Amino acid sequence: MKNKRLFVRMLAGTVGLGVLTTFILAGIVSCAGYDAFGAKPSNSRLAQIEHSPQWHDGQFVNPQPQWQNGLGAWRDFLFGDSVKGAVPEEPVPTVKPNPALLSSPSQSGLRVTWFGHSSLLVQLADKNILIDPLWGKRFSPISFAGPAPWYPPGIELKDLPPVDAVLISHDHYDHLDYATVMALKSGATRFIVPPGVGAHLESWGIAENRIIELDWWQSVALGEVTITATPARHKSGRFFGQANKTLWAGYALSSTKNRVWYSGDTGFHNDLATIGERLGPFDLTLIDAGQYDANWPDTHLGPELAVLAHRLVRGKKMMPVHWGLIQEARHPWTEPAERVIAAARCQKVSVLIPRPGESIEPSLTAATERWWPHQRWHSAKEHPVIATENGDPDRRVVAPTCSSI
Template sequence: MGAERRKPVWRRVAWGGACAAALAALVLSSACSSFGQWSRSPQEQAQVQASPQWHDGQFNNPQPMWSDMKRALWRAFDSEPGQSPAGPVPVLRSQGEALAVAPASGLRVTWFGHSSTLLEIDGQRVLLDPIWSERPSPVSWAGPKRWFAPPIPLDKLPAIDAVLVSHDHYDHLDRATVMALQARGARFIVPLGIGGHLRGWGVPNERIVELDWWQSTAVGTLQVTATPARHASGRINPQADHTLWSGFALVGPQHRVWYSGDTGLFDEMNDIGARLGPFDLTLIESGQYDADWPDWHLGPEQAVLAHQRVRGQLMMPVHWGLFALAHHGWTEPVERVLAAAACQHVSVLTPQPGQSVEPQQRASASRWWPAQPWHTAAERPVIATKRGDAAQRVELPRCS
């Protein structure tokens, strides 16, 4: 009798295991191509290992990073009031009509939400970290969902001279968007190692340029330089830090722009400003931060400090306004950037998603987002470590 009673239990366990295995197989089969490159050719691996950033079997940061992983995992499924919009996000939708005429000033920026941005600079059109998919995820049916559809359809964008990808996390390197752009003949400029993902998705090798930190390539009269960053990479855990991450400096005959990519605060930002600045415009990641991992992302106050370190003139916060990827209100990044910028006398550009703006012809910063409660820097500080030691933190400038 005892054995007969146990039978249904074992059947349930077996059935549950089979269901779990089937679900895992479904996830893997649907996500496999989105994962990107699993292995490298000897030639690709030799190029990667020749980098000064590669040692101990992976790429490394200019300064070590610290995180309270135990607390971060404990809070992983917490939600924050106002973390996602309560109503529709105000978006300026179009079919790209404003982009048909070149910017009179020679510099124009169109923000699509998060870090996706079209930069028109000195006659060249450069698309930064484009994601037109519904979710930054290896599968289309799971993961954080975007709050609004792309303001301009991808096929309505004008001809793009180069696509810049800062690293291979899903909210920056989107397979479906890459494949759509490669069908249009796009050229890609990426940090070391990411070329393997692109080749696997059908991008011809002759349309891929891979750069190490401080290396440059030309896009017309524009010099594009990969700049150091303090972050990480990987699309699945075994690939962690096997591809490089970077920011980009774009230097033209008349204008200079710096895009931070994803980064925490680090000392070499001063070198970026000294070697490649000053910059007319900086696009700096300012959202998706947390005190449990303060070295992975800048956060608003340190974004303003980064702008100052690289010798920026006008700052535009990015990496916010499209996905909920951290425990803060969705408008908090821009509110805290504006507060910190006011203290440090920094000018800030805050275009509406889909709006094309020429920074040199800008009016005052427009507040297109709704008013809602948010936590100040004093209430929830995000302060980077100096060398990966939680006891040694960066000292932020006081309000002047």
Template sequence: MKSFGKPPQGERLERLHELPMWDGERLRNIHPVLPGLRDPAAPRPTLRDFFCGDENRTPPAPLPARDPRSGWARKPASGLRATWLGHSTVLLEIDGFRVLTDPVWGQRASPFTLLGPRRFQPVPIGLRELPPIDAVVISHDHYDHLDYPTIRALAKSKVPFVTSLGVGAHLESWGIAPSRITELVWWQSHRVPGTGLTVTAAPSQHFSGRGLKDRNQTLWSSMVMAGDRHRVFFSGDTGLTTEYEAIRDRLGPFDLVMLEVGAFHPSWGDIHLGPANALAAHRLLGGGVLMPVHWGTFALATHAWDEPVEDLLKLADPLGVGLFLPRLGQPAEPAEHREVESWWRHGEPVGQRPAAEAEPEPALAERVRGQLPWPLD
């Protein structure tokens, strides 16, 4: 079970113990939860609900996708370009340098090969076909953001990693040399050597852990990537917090704001945004072009697969929010201000729809119940 990773030890653990968030046993969110975010009366979905959901949780056909290589061959005219590769994986081109966020090429957001949320469709391009990357940025250690097979593949390269404190223990255990890993605490910045890129970790309201025994033993963060001319905010996973005002004042303004909109549920509304709270977070961050991420790839809650983006469209239009919704694999520049195209409503039948998940065997379900955190992200 190498995919579970390794817990922080030694100097890493000592640094974690020094954080104001450390309560003597684990990290915790210290910012007060805003009223109304979590409904204490809403029952959490059971594992049966989660693993055996209805057909609306999966697209009827693979979503349309493009091969981004021809677009990447041309420099972005504005200096800033984003290519959404699924879920929270985005290739950012910022002032001549490339950053890859939360790279996940694995088939499941799970430590298991036969059980757990499965991709709706493949990543538009293989890892080996990516252009040279200047930095990989990882927000936290959940399976849909920190993927064992992807990290093992990237270990063969020389790309540096910038992540939240404690996550480096997983990376090292999977073959990333310590010299390639930089771990940040909130408000700490790192200039990527040989580039004009600066990565800064900032607050988020979430949790961490890849199993029941390592709950909140590593830090979770939002991330800001800045070049000489452009700044990009990436939420990672988070609930709504007024700390976004401090992020705006200290690290903004932002040319592109990437906010998670999927995997929401009333019972865990304090640790995920969902569409409505994503718009509230966008306002607190000072606006900027809004790119929704964390949707359209895995079924990580019980809502319909397209509910996050459809609700966002309904809520955002009256507010005049500048939504940025390029299709999978499409290199696009936020400065172009394109009209939103509802491309996800027209799935291209380029392959067979994945077979419905079978109900898990009792023994395997018990294994999952006894080893994984809940919710999964």
């Protein structure tokens, strides 16, 4: 009887999900939201990506397959208890960026401003580089559904210093924001993206000569700054039929004085130590540490493996990103920061967590003050998130253990 009731609930949930999907699709078409879908690579662009070492049988694939507990994820989504503290109950403490400060040279040659999630301004040497910028009002193809930010960036794009380049890690809506791209359309800013993502940009009117596609380990020089795409373990796609037709990547940024590594969205993978050997050490790492779930442990690092990744790439100071702006997973919104701090204490890693909108120079910033509220969160022992080694749930990554986490 119990199993029968569960079946009925799941069937009802599936039917309801189908109705919801139909409603959303109708809304997308009626609102002309399909523009945000972008375009599949074709013609010369498709011919180019077919030569990528990551391209197999008509799509990009991870060298280490990903595993997910699809049934468990749907069960939690449809029938799981609500997560207390998943969204802020009070306004998130933010800093209004100072345009005059951002337009002035940094003292150390490296200044970083975090706008929440993975949206960043990296000012390295004399270059102003936006990473996965989010200036839109909803990170979705439609205006009435999908993740909406808890607060605005605090500064208009036009008030930033001239942006030399925009780095896009992959084409998911919370990293490639249509509204932000359109706001940057009229300028001369270059877009540095993984293979295939350029097709989206071209369909939105970005000139081909402003788009640079980098496969893993490929580099481009912007004056004194060199940008290298690095491997990641993730996936891509903006609509049905687009899954994994574009690649995903992280980026290493280096000048004569400083080096920064941005992980992009990624699960734990075997190339992390190689990134450190070939491109490190890094003065600062910007690492995917939020929006994780035990049902899909290979999609995002999670806090503990983010700290381990920082060590493997030979980072000096770590800034956790991919948290603090929107809800995409079933954990309290402050939990990534708490668990990163606990794991960093265990692994003797220096962590910087600036307030959204706050600018820091890593070499001149010994520590940052706690700004997020105290609330209940789950430790790594309570809710472990441990990646698989090669897509097999019975073989997991061995992560450092510590009684405090």
